[in-house]
Amino acid sequence: MTRRKPERIADLLHSASIHLLRRAAEEDAESGLGSARLSALSVLVFRGPLTMGRLAAAEGVRSPTMTRTVQGLEEARLARRRPDVRDRRATVVEVTPEGERLLGEARARRIERIGSRLAELPREELELVGSAAEVVERLFGTPGRPWRPLPRDTAQPG
Amino acid sequence: MTRRKPERIADLLHSASIHLLRRAAEEDAESGLGSARLSALSVLVFRGPLTMGRLAAAEGVRSPTMTRTVQGLEEARLARRRPDVRDRRATVVEVTPEGERLLGEARARRIERIGSRLAELPREELELVGSAAEVVERLFGTPGRPWRPLPRDTAQPG
DNA sequence: CTCCTTTCGATAGCTAAGCTATCTAAATAT
DNA sequence: ATATTTAGATAGCTTAGCTATCGAAAGGAG
Numbered sequence: 001m002t003r004r005k006p007e008r009i010a011d012l013l014h015s016a017s018i019h020l021l022r023r024a025a026e027e028d029a030e031s032g033l034g035s036a037r038l039s040a041l042s043v044l045v046f047r048g049p050l051t052m053g054r055l056a057a058a059e060g061v062r063s064p065t066m067t068r069t070v071q072g073l074e075e076a077r078l079a080r081r082r083p084d085v086r087d088r089r090a091t092v093v094e095v096t097p098e099g100e101r102l103l104g105e106a107r108a109r110r111i112e113r114i115g116s117r118l119a120e121l122p123r124e125e126l127e128l129v130g131s132a133a134e135v136v137e138r139l140f141g142t143p144g145r146p147w148r149p150l151p152r153d154t155a156q157p158g
Numbered sequence: 159m160t161r162r163k164p165e166r167i168a169d170l171l172h173s174a175s176i177h178l179l180r181r182a183a184e185e186d187a188e189s190g191l192g193s194a195r196l197s198a199l200s201v202l203v204f205r206g207p208l209t210m211g212r213l214a215a216a217e218g219v220r221s222p223t224m225t226r227t228v229q230g231l232e233e234a235r236l237a238r239r240r241p242d243v244r245d246r247r248a249t250v251v252e253v254t255p256e257g258e259r260l261l262g263e264a265r266a267r268r269i270e271r272i273g274s275r276l277a278e279l280p281r282e283e284l285e286l287v288g289s290a291a292e293v294v295e296r297l298f299g300t301p302g303r304p305w306r307p308l309p310r311d312t313a314q315p316g
Numbered sequence: 317c318t319c320c321t322t323t324c325g326a327t328a329g330c331t332a333a334g335c336t337a338t339c340t341a342a343a344t345a346t
Numbered sequence: 347a348t349a350t351t352t353a354g355a356t357a358g359c360t361t362a363g364c365t366a367t368c369g370a371a372a373g374g375a376g
Contacts, residue, residue, distance in 0.1 A: 009288040010273035014182060016294040017175035022218075023298050024172060034332055034363090052354060060180075065334055067355060072332080089342045089353040115168035117297045125293050130167040132290030135283050136174040139275045140181050192334090192361055210325060223363055225326060230361080247324040247371045 013136070020114065027109035031102060033076070036061075036069050038106060041078060041095060045103045049094035051084060078102060171294070178272065185267035189260060191234070194219075194227050196264060199236060199253060203261045207252035209242060236260060 004012075031038055036059075043058045044050065050058070056066035070093055073079035078099030084090035095103070118126060162170075189196055194217075201216045202208065208216070214224035228251055231237035236257030242248035253261070276284060 004285075004288045006276055006284065007269060007273050009284060009291065010269045010276055012288060012291040012295060013178065013276070014268060014272055016291040016298065017178050019298040019300070020171065020175050020294055021179065036333055053352085061333090062335065063354060064336085064356075068333070084353095087343075087353080089340095091354065110172060111165060111168045114172055115165050118164055118168055118171070120297065121293065126164065126167060127162075128286065129290045129293055130162045130170060132287045133167065133170040133174040135279065135287055136178055137170060139278065140174065140177040142177070194362055211323085219362085220364065221325065222327080222365085226362075242324095245324080245372075249325065 023117075024110040024113050027113050028106060030109060031106040033078075033102075033106075034072075036065075037072050037076075037078075038103070040066070040069050041073060041099055041103045042107070044079060044093060044095040045100055049092050051087075051090045051092055052081075053090070055093055073099065181275075182268040182271055185271050186264060188267060189264040191236075191260075191264075192230075194223075195230050195234075195236075196261070198224070198227050199231060199257055199261045200265070202237060202251060202253040203258055207250050209245075209248045209250055211248070213251055231257065 025035075028035065028038060033041070040055060040059055043055060047058070052063060052066055052070065055070070056063050059066065059069075061069075070079060070081060073093075074081060077096055079093055079095050081091050081093050084092050118129065121129070183193075186193065186196060191199070198213060198217055201213060205216065210221060210224055210228065213228070214221045217224065217227075219227075228237060228239065231251075232239060235254055237251055237253050239249050239251050242250050276287065279287070
């Protein structure tokens, strides 16, 4: 061990992440939502009500895209829009109880899928993975925003 | 340490993977290709020429979707289609030299982005991450297909 | 050998989700 | 008071997913 080149480690980590998320995402079909809507919903659940602009920024997406994504969530009764009292140009989006429930279920399916695989590991390896995940989260996670979802995409070259 | 619940580890790992890939994917715009095309191209590079059907299966996508994705790659001169000699119903897709070059560059950008962050880590943590990535790859990677790209999506609930 | 079924890929036509350009209304700055 | 900036919506484009359907080729049953 301990002889891998850093570039090789980056490669491994990249590949492992892709495979893990691919498996996890297989559960998402259950929710009946597309990935953009599911992802936006998760931001609303974890960060609370947001203006359209902040929500779009959180998702790394332009404002017209978010307008339509939220329209979809609204029609499905998973989110609501209301005017911002402070700034009457702005619109605040918030999740509904149904939205919260749906997201909770979708999220649980993903975590369960991953967890059931991890359960195959001996305790020592499980701890190894946990510690490494903390390190990676520290490096790549957004400070102050502990969830930071992928906006949608994750094609990968290689 | 060593006191995390398995469910919590799954959660951490999920989150870390999302953040890592989100950062890596920011480089993809450089390629000028959408994620579906980039991903299909990577399959062709890593697995060699494939029939439309096999390529679609590898990407977890239906055949009409792959027909159009490959049309795009063909127009960009990054891939070619030719009839299969063995089975004249089938079409074989293969990458062109330009396609190979473009994918190599896109991939290098991703790995470099990840690697430059990993370089901040002390040697010990770097090795920790490398070992964990191997474990995760073993659990979630597809046997015999060491690359297994995400087809496109990666919304994440939570 | 002839027919029936299956399989491969393409086409048509839908939806979701991304973009830029442009518009209105509101807030802000001169 | 006017001009600029900002927030969001709308129009209209592209990319990418889907199902349904079709023709051509392959393969099996008689």
